[in-house]
Amino acid sequence: MSPGLRGKTKFTCFTLDLTMPNAYANTLKGKLPIAVSPLPFEVPYLPVHMYWHEQTDADPINQWIREKLMNIAHQLFPVGVNPSSKQLS
Secondary structure (H helix, E strand, O other): OOEEEEEOOOOOOOOEEEEOOHHHHHHHHOOOOEEEEEOOOOOOOOOOEOOOOHHHOOOHHHHHHHHHHHHHHHHHOOOOEEHHHOEEO
């Protein structure tokens, strides 16, 4: 579930509500004076896919960057990564 994000600036008092992934919101929470709260409704699952041209499939640099991106995705979302299918599921 994505959290809502609420904060106030030093200069004016206003409420700003944002929606973003939990991992990013919690990173910001550690650095900014903000509150993170869950959304009051369920958010449907949004699949994430990687695409590349077949000519670059065997390219070592492209393989390396795809592997790095999959590792980062696995660290952030360990349940939803399926490296063998080359997609987040």
